[in-house]
Amino acid sequence: MSLLEVRDLVAGYEPGLPIVRGVGFALDAGEILVLLGPNGAGKSTLARAVAGLVPVAEGTVMLGGGSLLAVPAHRRIGAGLGFVPQSGNVFAALTVAENLAIAAAVLPRAARAGRIAAALALFPDLAAARGRAAGLLSGGQRQMLAIARALIPAPRVMALDEPSAGLAPKLVGTVLAKLREIAAGGVAVLLVEQNVRAALAVADRAMVLVEGRVAHAGTAAALRDDPRVAALYLGGVRAA
Amino acid sequence: MIGQILIDGITSGAMIGLGAIGLTLTCGLLRFANFAQGEFATWGAYFALLIAGALGGAAPLGPLTFGWPLLAALLISMGLTALLAWSLDAVLFRRLRRHGNAIVLVIASFGASLALRSAVEFLFGPEPYYYSRDIAMTLRLAPGMRATADQLVVLALALVLMLAMHLLLARTPLGRAMRAVSENPDLARLAGIDAARVVRATWLLGGALAAAAGVFLGVTVQVRPAMGFELLLPLFAAAILGGIGSVPGAMVGGLVIGIAEAAAVPLAGAQYRAAVAFVVMLAMLLVRPRGLFGGRAA
Amino acid sequence: MTGLLSYLCFFATVALSYGVATLGLNLQWGSAGLFNVGVAGFAGVGAYAAAWITAAPAAAHWGGFAAPIALGWLGAMLAAALVAAVIGAVTLRLRADYLAITTFGAAVTLQLLALDLTALTGGPFGIAFIPKPFEALADRPLAFGAANLALAAAVTAAAFLALERLTQSPWGRVLRALREDEAAAASLGKAPARFRLQAFVIGAALIGLSGAMQAQFFGFIAPDNYLPVFTFQVWVMLVVGGAGNNRGALLGAVAVWALWTLSGTALALLLPGFWQARGAALRVVAIGVVLAATLLARPRGLIGERATVSRHVAQAGG
Numbered sequence: 001m002s003l004l005e006v007r008d009l010v011a012g013y014e015p016g017l018p019i020v021r022g023v024g025f026a027l028d029a030g031e032i033l034v035l036l037g038p039n040g041a042g043k044s045t046l047a048r049a050v051a052g053l054v055p056v057a058e059g060t061v062m063l064g065g066g067s068l069l070a071v072p073a074h075r076r077i078g079a080g081l082g083f084v085p086q087s088g089n090v091f092a093a094l095t096v097a098e099n100l101a102i103a104a105a106v107l108p109r110a111a112r113a114g115r116i117a118a119a120l121a122l123f124p125d126l127a128a129a130r131g132r133a134a135g136l137l138s139g140g141q142r143q144m145l146a147i148a149r150a151l152i153p154a155p156r157v158m159a160l161d162e163p164s165a166g167l168a169p170k171l172v173g174t175v176l177a178k179l180r181e182i183a184a185g186g187v188a189v190l191l192v193e194q195n196v197r198a199a200l201a202v203a204d205r206a207m208v209l210v211e212g213r214v215a216h217a218g219t220a221a222a223l224r225d226d227p228r229v230a231a232l233y234l235g236g237v238r239a240a
Numbered sequence: 241m242i243g244q245i246l247i248d249g250i251t252s253g254a255m256i257g258l259g260a261i262g263l264t265l266t267c268g269l270l271r272f273a274n275f276a277q278g279e280f281a282t283w284g285a286y287f288a289l290l291i292a293g294a295l296g297g298a299a300p301l302g303p304l305t306f307g308w309p310l311l312a313a314l315l316i317s318m319g320l321t322a323l324l325a326w327s328l329d330a331v332l333f334r335r336l337r338r339h340g341n342a343i344v345l346v347i348a349s350f351g352a353s354l355a356l357r358s359a360v361e362f363l364f365g366p367e368p369y370y371y372s373r374d375i376a377m378t379l380r381l382a383p384g385m386r387a388t389a390d391q392l393v394v395l396a397l398a399l400v401l402m403l404a405m406h407l408l409l410a411r412t413p414l415g416r417a418m419r420a421v422s423e424n425p426d427l428a429r430l431a432g433i434d435a436a437r438v439v440r441a442t443w444l445l446g447g448a449l450a451a452a453a454g455v456f457l458g459v460t461v462q463v464r465p466a467m468g469f470e471l472l473l474p475l476f477a478a479a480i481l482g483g484i485g486s487v488p489g490a491m492v493g494g495l496v497i498g499i500a501e502a503a504a505v506p507l508a509g510a511q512y513r514a515a516v517a518f519v520v521m522l523a524m525l526l527v528r529p530r531g532l533f534g535g536r537a538a
Numbered sequence: 539m540t541g542l543l544s545y546l547c548f549f550a551t552v553a554l555s556y557g558v559a560t561l562g563l564n565l566q567w568g569s570a571g572l573f574n575v576g577v578a579g580f581a582g583v584g585a586y587a588a589a590w591i592t593a594a595p596a597a598a599h600w601g602g603f604a605a606p607i608a609l610g611w612l613g614a615m616l617a618a619a620l621v622a623a624v625i626g627a628v629t630l631r632l633r634a635d636y637l638a639i640t641t642f643g644a645a646v647t648l649q650l651l652a653l654d655l656t657a658l659t660g661g662p663f664g665i666a667f668i669p670k671p672f673e674a675l676a677d678r679p680l681a682f683g684a685a686n687l688a689l690a691a692a693v694t695a696a697a698f699l700a701l702e703r704l705t706q707s708p709w710g711r712v713l714r715a716l717r718e719d720e721a722a723a724a725s726l727g728k729a730p731a732r733f734r735l736q737a738f739v740i741g742a743a744l745i746g747l748s749g750a751m752q753a754q755f756f757g758f759i760a761p762d763n764y765l766p767v768f769t770f771q772v773w774v775m776l777v778v779g780g781a782g783n784n785r786g787a788l789l790g791a792v793a794v795w796a797l798w799t800l801s802g803t804a805l806a807l808l809l810p811g812f813w814q815a816r817g818a819a820l821r822v823v824a825i826g827v828v829l830a831a832t833l834l835a836r837p838r839g840l841i842g843e844r845a846t847v848s849r850h851v852a853q854a855g856g
Binding site: 153 | 430
Binding site: 267271272273275332335339342343344348350352354355357358359361362365469473476511512514515517518521522525526529 | 573634638639642644650767770813816819825827829
């Protein structure tokens with residue numbers, strides 16, 4: 001059994017109007033699965049449904065053998081699932097240190113300082129900016145803080161909704177490379193991306209969603225090398 | 241003249257600020273304007289009246305008109321009013337929030353405010369009460385600047401409460417969680433914050449501070465069923481002036497409104513007090529709807 | 539028997555006058571989504587305007603032109619519309635709950651003015667001896683009551699029919715579209731500010747008319763009539779009847795006025811002597827509980843909005 005198992009998931013913001021229409025996948029520890037697809041395909045909705053922010057109409061979401069569906073969103077981080085939303089993913093009016101402290105508050109008291117230190121070691125930029133309001137950080141720093149925030153409670157699965165959106169091209173590779181490091185520590189990573197080329201470069205497996213259904217699934221390497229799939233679903237983007 | 245306006249304005253402004261803290265917090269957190277906030281001050285004042293009466297007469301403290309029973313009553317009343325605010329949320333607002341329309345909440349709070357005020361009027365009658373029949377001793381602070389000992393003690397207590405509230409928000413995990421939920425409820429959930437607990441704490445704190453404002457108003461003016469209603473526009477004005485969601489903003493906004501009211505009384509007459517708060521608020525909404533301290537936009 | 543019948547006529551007359559205010563509020567809130575918590579202010583403006591125009595000259599207050607009642611009611615609508623145009627021009631662009639606070643503040647301020655500008659308004663004592671319609675019939679209570687009821691019914695019916703036509707017209711459809719999705723409607727080239735101001739002003743004119751009707755049927759007005767309790771009553775009528783529906787607005791007005799009247803009678807019978815003077819306060823508590831219970835149990839009111847509106851409303855309401 002895999003660490004995260006999603007089966008026949010149907011989800012959407014309004015009853016009777018599903019955006020995700022029967023999607024299933026499995027994700028193991030240390031693995032990165034990237035969700036690709038055109039705008040409106042349901043990638044973000046799928047990630048948000050797993051995080052508990054979008055109502056699930058049908059299907060199951062299992063983490064480590066237990067169902068997440070009955071777990072309210074604010075308890076899912078404690079259950080081992082971290083989520084980084086696309087926008088509004090840091091508390092802008094709070095300082096960097098306060099953002100990190102909020103993330104650590106779900107841990108036992110003795111573990112907090114250690115986890116914050118580990119996150120700062122992964123993102124050294126943040127250590128220097130501890131006293132600043134998160135709203136004043138650069139786009140790259142903000143994204144690092146958002147990832148650090150989700151990482152501090154030591155999740156077993158981390159889902160990220162387009163962490164590279166709005167970043168300078170140079171930073172996209174840096175941020176995605178950090179995900180590889182995080183996965184190397186045994187975390188399963190579910191990554192929603194528009195930045196196909198960069199995402200396929202770090203992912204192990206890829207899944208293409210079209211109109212709320214899985215149109216293709218396989219290894220990232222196979223998708224990189226498959227011109228038909230790339231042309232069909234990814235707007236002609238091809239790996240070199 | 242100016243000195244007198246300042247001391248009177250600051251005293252009443254401190255009470256307005258205390259009451260406005262709860263208003264600005266619930267408004268920032270739950271995105272609705274609670275018309276019942278003023279009634280928490282009224283109920284707080286009447287709770288203290290009952291409790292101080294039950295505790296019995298004791299000699300006034302120093303130059304004050306009241307003794308320790310009123311101070312004990314203040315604390316108990318803050319607790320009771322906190323519970324009242326929390327139960328109003330539990331019985332009414334929390335259920336309506338599930339329907340998801342903020343305006344329905346405002347209508348409900350408008351109804352709740354009239355019901356709460358009328359309940360007080362039914363139980364105690366329309367006539368004013370006083371915590372003490374003693375004449376307040378007046379002190380001369382500076383040429384042309386007089387204040388009663390009661391006024392000064394009340395001002396000091398109000399400032400202590402504001403400082404405590406500020407420290408709670410700035411320094412404690414609960415305060416951090418309150419600011420987080422106020423800014424971004426979805427992210428707060430993802431970060432593991434139990435929003436329901438934060439909302440509960442906000443009602444309890446807002447109710448307790450409003451009760452203190454009511455008791456202080458009762459000490460320096462009188463205890464009447466309409467006292468909270470008359471406080472309502474100043475409370476809204478202070479919260480909007482300071483920026484919705486900002487606690488320091490509500491405190492400063494309260495002082496500004498208090499001083500503006502005190503300054504307007506010699507010009508327009510005491511009967512236009514509420515209108516002064518309204519005019520200041522309207523000007524603020526039109527010129528700078530985010531408030532002095534850049535809270536949530538209008 | 540005659541006494542009871544003429545009382546019922548008076549009851550229905552007053553209920554219908556509240557109905558006109560509820561119709562006005564329904565245009566503002568139900569159709570345009572404008573959150574007016576200053577209903578009492580507009581009703582007061584209408585009442586004082588009608589009193590000034592129709593009353594006989596008196597030393598205690600301004601006006602006293604002794605003009606026909608029809609002219610008084612027309613003037614009341616114009617005066618309320620004018621005040622609404624000024625308030626609306628300043629506040630309608632604010633977010634809904636700020637509009638609520640500012641209209642509330644405007645009503646409080648208007649009430650303070652009515653209390654203080656004694657030379658104009660007669661101050662706290664108000665204006666008495668406002669002529670009643672059909673005063674010639676005053677010595678035959680039943681005929682007098684029936685004639686007044688017929689007048690109130692005719693005015694209410696006219697307002698109802700005009701609003702039905704208005705809300706079914708393209709203008710009404712634009713209003714509802716604006717209420718649901720301002721950005722989308724604005725992108726179709728509809729200027730939201732103008733439509734909303736028009737709805738606000740027309741609604742206020744009806745609320746002013748309702749104030750004028752009550753001034754004339756009671757023959758006496760004072761600032762105390764225009765406290766927030768009045769606003770509250772009209773809101774409860776609209777919420778109980780069902781916002782967005784003119785039939786519901788009228789049904790709510792009659793139902794809530796009946797409840798208000800009956801609860802007054804019941805309290806007078808049930809409360810021991812000392813508490814009777816405070817019965818009015820308990821009545822407000824009772825109506826407040828009715829409002830809360832309606833909002834919780836039947837958020838769309840007794841009738842609710844007709845399903846001609848788009849699916850968004852149905853989903854939001856359901």
